[in-house]
Amino acid sequence: MSYTETLSARNTASETVKDATPESTTESLPPIPPAAESNPLRARMEDFSFFYADGTQAIKNVSMPILDRHVTAIIGPSGCGKSTLLRSLNRMHDLYPGNRYQGKIVLEPEEENLIGDDSDPVLVRLRVGMVFQKPNPFPKSIYENVAAGLRVRGIKNSSVIDEAVEQALRRSAIWDEVKDKLHGSAYELSGGQQQRLCIARALAPNPEILLLDEPTSALDPIATAKVEDLVQELSETVTVVIVTHNMQQAARISHRTAFMYLGELIEFGVTDNIFTNPQHPGTESYITGRYG
């Protein structure tokens, strides 16, 4: 079954079950993607390059696995291509004309090339959710922020949406703080709460991969700790890729780390090994603070 067909089947199944058995809402939610038991990969980059519209080659021939239900951290000095790589994973660059992908980003188990001509960027963004550096809730209620992705996905049944909103807010460890004011403005939440709400918004359509672009850089230490705890919890049910400038954060919360420099992947491996026994002198220089 193709990528698009899989999504459509998941939607249809959810709606049908719900309409038939309104009291049994749990079975009606879009399912959290199952673990890739027979295949430890959720995605892989194959000889992937990226060119901005002005011709700048920001990513150079990167090949890298993205392990299922692991946290993968992307680290490296400013301008090395971390955000460009992350944004490629959910086709964010398509929003600006002239940008160009080369190579493959293959999502497992469908073996579908996310940057292929027959992949729909809107569907890709539902399967690969993204959270940005600064919390950016929509100027809407807490409920509507989380429901937004479900509506894009074509789900209209209000009970299904209610349940999915609650599930996403619970998974994002913010349900208890907002359950009594779901219809209040998202702007009335603190910065840390807004960021967890943005995580809930990205999680609601049950993506296979969650991308986090420096998600704590605008937060205070307490809010940062909550988001870090949340990321670790989430990695039991969703594959996470995080860009961070904070090496302690990468060491604390990731299972795999990718070190990039000047658009190239210099080293990729188990996080503990990267931080305690890097194989490449460039990685060692970066993690010991000699540049970047």
Ligand SMILES: Nc1ncnc2c1ncn2[C@@H]1O[C@H](COP(=O)(O)OP(=O)(O)OP(=O)(O)O)[C@@H](O)[C@H]1O
């Ligand atoms: N819209 C753009 N057009 C042309 N070049 C760009 C554009 N955006 C970024 N670049 C260039 O692409 C390269 C990678 O940038 P990117 O933002 O991905 O790096 P980064 O590692 O995320 O940096 P930082 O840590 O500072 O956020 C840089 O050389 C940058 O100048």
